[in-house]
Amino acid sequence: MKKMILTTALALMTATPAIAKDYAIREVSNIDAKQPYYFDPSNLTIQPGDTVTFVNAQDEMHDVMFVEVPKGVKEMIMSPMHEKKGDKFSYQFTVPGTYKFHCHPHEKLGMKGTLIVGAPSKKGETVLMDHHKMAKIHDVAMKNEAKSSGDAAKGPQGTGVIKSVDAGAHKIIVKHDPIAELGWPVMTMEFVVDPAVDLGSVHEGDKIRFTLKAKGDEDYSITKIQKN
Secondary structure, X not given: OHHHHHHHHHHHHHHOOOOOOEEEEEEEEOOOOOOOEEEEOOEEEEOOOOEEEEEEOOOOOEOOEEEEEEOOOOOEOEOOOEOOOOOEEEEEOOOOEEEEEEOHHHHHHOOEEEEEEOOOOXXXXXXXXXXXXXXXXXXXXXXXXXXXXXXXXXXXXXEEEEEEEEOXXXXXXXXXXXXXXXXXXOEEEEEEEOOOOOHHHOOOOOEEEEEEEEEOOOEEEEEEEEEO
């Protein structure tokens, strides 16, 4: 009887899935330190299904771009630009392996890190994400848009799935399909939405088509949303 109870208990333990955890990585600026810009921690090991949130520790410009990922990852993982203390970006990691990331504005100053999901990737199991090439295509698109008539309907078009809606801040997070005009691969991105767009009619999980408009030198906002 005891053996049967023990066997049953072990079977239940094996069948019970691990509880996903949340982790935080701070984006730090400290000009008096030997390393003035860094991620804290810069190296972290988590399990598949866990979520990591990158948080700006002060009013400073940072972002996070994943420049090397396991081959099973089918999108470019990158945050919007963080400019204020408390700005954050979260991502749930489901594909095991080694992820390398950096802050694009402070790439040459050594602001980088490594994330291990489950176990490190073996040689040949990761791919490089050429964000520099993507940035050049993006710059050309920005210049072409500046020469256009300014008609919002003529901005770059995209399709994707809404991951979350923040109607109060008039922002949405979208996992969008590749946008060739901008050199963007599949990405999950946060966008500011034009005040004229009614966010009350869209919800998490909706498949949408959207129009983009240049917002500053490196960003875009959404000016039109249609459900697919």
